[in-house]
Amino acid sequence: MKYSADDFQMIKQLITKDWQIYQKQLAAYVVGLLAGLTLVGIGKTWSFFVGSLLLLVLLICVGGFAIQSSLLNERKEHTLPFVMSLPVTPMTFYWSKMLVNLTIYLVPFSLVAGGTGFLVLFTPLPNGILVWSLLIFGFLATIFFVSLCAALVLESEGWNLFVQIGLSTLVGPFIMGIGMIDVIGKNINTNNIVWSHPAISIFLAQFSVVALAIGLTSWVHRRKTSFL
């Protein structure tokens, strides 16, 4: 499918619309992120854990609320008939939703993941924790992408909530699970950054799930000739 300049203009307008609707929440998240980073920067053990927890919760919330307000609420409020009256194809609509959610999520995600990497590498924290934390960030990104793709494909609000809540509950078991893999868990408290086979396999699995989810969603939307 080829896109014209008008399509790009329309994608831009739809992104701007979502941005304007979402910017109050995003402003509040910026304050939360700053508070989290500041707590981590105090350098005390308690503040490190409180700050990290706050950042982790915020990351999950940013993704969840972005999907909720830009996709699920629109459906609930029956905005679709109005969107159908615009010169917008299902694919243009799909790309605008995908891009706005990616922007909203990936900016704080990169900040937090980069900050964690910096903290691990340049403070007395054991460097071995890097692989473990990157796997957790990879998992958070994966559940965001899967939830986003589900929201783009599934019409049912119930199913979307099931996917979002179900995946979020897996964060804890995942953290525990990878800690129990010998070659990952044993290196957490050392200064060795070990890119072991299990770690690389998990990364590849996360990447494959994300690619598959985006691929499937794009395929579903490409086949659509109308919104209904």
Added chain:
Amino acid sequence: MTSSVANGARLHYMDNLRALAMLAGVLFHAALAYSLALHPFWPTADAEHSAWVDVIAWFSHLFRMPLFFVVAGFFTALLVAKRGMGGMLRNRFARVLLPFIIFWPIAYITMGWLITHAVIQCENLSPLLSMIKQWMALPNPPAVPPTLMHLWFLPYLLCFCVLVWVAITLEMTWLTLIFRQLRIGILLTLAPLVLVLPLASVVAPFRAPESFFPQWWALVFFGLYFTFGFQLFQHQEIIDKLKPYAPLTLLFAVITYVIFLMLLEMKNAQWHMLVVLCEAYAGFWLTLCSLYYGKKWLNVRNRFLRYIADTSYWVYIVHLPILFAIQYRLLDIEAHWQVKFAISVTSTLLIAFASYHLLVRNTIIGTLLNGQRRKT
């Protein structure tokens, strides 16, 4: 006044104050090499030092960066009025974030190289360099986290600009309401109290927040000054209202600073709150006096001052590596600290100004730092 400024009329005193605050930083960093208080901690600490250096250096330190953030807040409000929120953020990303991304790695690598070079070449090492030499001799020397160095103010400035967007998006109009209700008497007597809390959590005099992680005290302390500057844009009459109080405020600020120094000299932890109180009041009063006297004496359109204002950003960015390179050389030379101070400051400024004129002013770097130059 505000609308005419927003339409393009220049506020020369604000430009000049910003330039002076930046250039005062060069003098401050040069002076620290001859400071008694920072002798154990400063890389270029010289065997020649004097307590008088501390008296003068810390005096400027109390209001130099606060003044810079007031001016920065003022210009941020001007940008919002002139170009809107998006325009302000775009401008700040281009003038603050981009220079930081470009110049921080260069400055960091250069400073690292200079320290290594000094440790090997210098005979009379400063206490800090001696410690680094011992570290370097270890089989597995500990990794030192990178710091923002003297460019710490750039990420903070950017952070405050983003927070301006947050405050306006979340409709935090109560900030403006508080400022509108503020009487000059309250501003002079009670406003500095809000600075006590952030200052109480750090050693006095406060040090630069050089960590890559935001420091809460610095966010609050400099953020309050930034907010003051932002609100000042809408209420510029406040500076004129200072007229009857300015000489007395200056006198009280100097007296408070003297008490601050005396308390510091006692080195008694029980006096910490009193030290912080003096630090907050002296710093705030001196900042207000700078604004008032700056408007009185520096509000002139002058080609020389305009040139200095254009130069100051570049000079500040490059001054520290140049200064350290010179002061490391001076460690092995026997001379009075005043001579060494004069040599290091003059040479640093000469090199920085010459490099600006030859490499920056009419090049893309000049546009990056100061925008397109307007003909005066």
